[in-house]
Amino acid sequence: MFLKEALPLSSVSQNATQSRTRFAVRPETAQPHVEGNVQVSDDYLGAPQDIDVPAQNTDELQAAWREWATECQASGTPTIVQLNHPGRQSPAGAGKKSFFTKNLAPSPIGLNFGPGILAKVASKVLFGTPKEMTVQDIKLVIDQFVEGAKRSYDAGFKGVELHAAHGYLLAQFHSPATNRRTDEFGGSAHKRVEISLRIIRRIRAVTSPNFSISIKFNSADAATDKTEDVLEQIRLLVDAGIDFLEISGGTYENPLMMGDDGVAKQDMSEDKPMKASTIKRESFFLEFAQTVRKSFPGLVLMVTGGFxxxxxxxxxxxxxxxxxxxxxxxxxxxPDFPTKIILNENVKDEDANANLPRIEVEGAEKWIVKISGVTALGAGKTTRVYQEHIGSMAAIKAFSCSISSLMTLTIHSRCEEAKPNGQESPRI
Ligand SMILES: Cc1cc2nc3c(=O)[nH]c(=O)nc-3n(C[C@H](O)[C@H](O)[C@H](O)COP(=O)(O)O)c2cc1C
Incomplete structure (x- = not known):
């Protein structure tokens, strides 16, 4: 087994008119990474500061995207863009939509933060009950994803990842809990994933065979998803031509992806080498990855969360x-975690640990979480703290910019002897 490549942290933001791109942390080494949460519609953002793909492209904007891609890849760092639509998880004030415009979703099902009155008010005021998308709305969203991919391709990025995890629009389509449609986009596992299949096929048609197309996918939720349905959806995604599948999990209602950081630290002191059960506890979604691996031995799989x-x-x-x-x-x-710690042979195994501080929700915030029962508020605090870390890195670089969401930083590795039929590296 050997670790093959590692990825540096870089981040980018664009100002309100998106006419200029400024860079927070420049990649220093030649390893691939993902730029997170680029929203395909400027009407519906996941957060006010998200980078988006405005409906109208201009020469100036496309030049800014080219500059962004060039800067990210200046040291030979292959970079892919994560494309997203938040669907019902677009909070009020995020995007050009008016305060009275409903969010979009496959079915008109609002977020459920819990039974308490405060949880219900938070859901209603912040997100509202979404509008059930018409087929016309769905076709527009497909066009928007394809446009985002085309602009990424033309700018020189090496691929795109469709965000179909964490409860965003594509995940809402995939899940029977949020998709109650009975038309061509709902009613069976196949029809629920149809929107993603159309996006993937059309992106391939307007880019090239070498352009990487991947998808971030939620693990099966035991409460709502049948594992065989989820495996059927993955089979269809593989047939549509994805280059790799990233496994994550959780939603705004149940933010599993923001699991506890304390677990890995405790386990390191108990077990050396780590037991299989401990590895499973460190990584939130490895068990599901093992299920997927059994059905798809040749599929390139990425797992994020907890490592x-x-x-x-x-x-x-x-x-x-x-x-x-x-x-x-x-x-x-x-930002140098892979190269300076994980891949650094001078760092002993027992010291090769992120050792992140546990983030406690305190004071008034703790009280609000307790009485409202909205666990997402705790995850929100975690995200905020880490966004501040990214912000301070940007400040060190002396650039004044608001930082977009953290992209996933990946450590790309191959485990040749563990793979039954030694496959090619994914296209990134
Ligand atoms: C500040 C911050 C921003 C994030 N932004 C994104 C994003 O843009 N896209 C995404 O898929 N995940 C995003 N995530 C989630 C991470 O990719 C990852 O799924 C999660 O943090 C769990 O992995 P970890 O335990 O290694 O942190 C973000 C997480 C944090 C803390």
């Missing part, structure tokens, strides 16, 4: 459950 230690990452790769390890929060604190 903190070299031992945990090596264990996951050696188990054959994944080929790529995604790292979020450690990279927000230590």
């Amino acid at each position: 903190r230690t070299r031992t945990g990452m090596e264990g996951a790769l050696q188990s054959g459950a994944c080929d790529i390890v995604g790292v979020g929060r450690p990279a927000a604190v230590y």
Whole structure:
């Protein structure tokens, strides 16, 4: 087993008119990474500061995207853009939509933060009950994803990842909990994933065979999804031509992806080398990856969420459950985490650990979480703290800019002997 490539942290933001691109942290080494949460519609953002793909492109804007791609890849760093639409998870004030415009979703089902009155008010006021999309709305969103991919391709990025995890629009279509449609976009596992299949096929048609197309996909939720349905959807995505599948999980209602950072640290002191059960506990979604691996031995799999230690990452790769390890929060604190710690032979295994501080929700915020029962508020605090870390890195670089969401920083690795039929590296 060997770790093949690691990815540096870089971040970029654009000002309100998106006419200029300014760079927060410049990639220093030649390793691939993902730019997170680029919204395909400027009407519906996930957060007010998100980068978006405005309906009207201009020469100036396309030049800014080219500059962005060039800067990200200046040291030979292959970069892919993560395209997203928040669907019902677009908060009030994020995007050009008016305060009275409803969010879009496959079915008119609002977010459920819990039974309490405050939880209900938070859902109603912040997100509202979404509008059930017409087929026309769906076709427009497909066009928007394709346009975002085309602009990324023309700008010189090496690929796109469709965000179909964390409860965003594509994930809302995939899940029977949020998609109650009975037309061509709902009613069966196949029809629920149809929107993503159309996007993938059309992106391939307007780009090139070498352009990487991947998807970030939620693990099966035992409460709502049948595993066989989810595996059927993955089979269709593979047939449509994805280059790799990233596994994550959670939604705004149940933010599993922001799981506890304390687990890996405790386990490191208990077990050396790590037991299989411990590796599973460090990585939030490895068990589901193992299920996917059994059905798709040749599919390049990436797993993100919870990885903190070299031992945990090596264990996951050696188990054959994944080929790529995604790292979020450690990279927000230590942009050199892969090269300086995980891949650095001078750092002993027991020290190769992100050692992130546990983030406690305190004071009035703790009280609000308690009485409202909205666990998403705790995850919101975690995201805020790490966004501040990214912001301070930008400040160190002496650029004044608002930072977009953290892209997933990945450690790309191959575990040749664990793979039954040695496959090619994904196109990134
Ligand atoms: C500040 C911050 C911003 C994030 N932005 C994105 C994003 O743009 N796209 C995405 O897919 N995930 C995003 N995530 C989630 C991470 O990619 C990852 O799924 C999550 O942090 C769990 O991985 P970790 O345990 O390595 O942090 C973000 C996380 C944090 C903390």
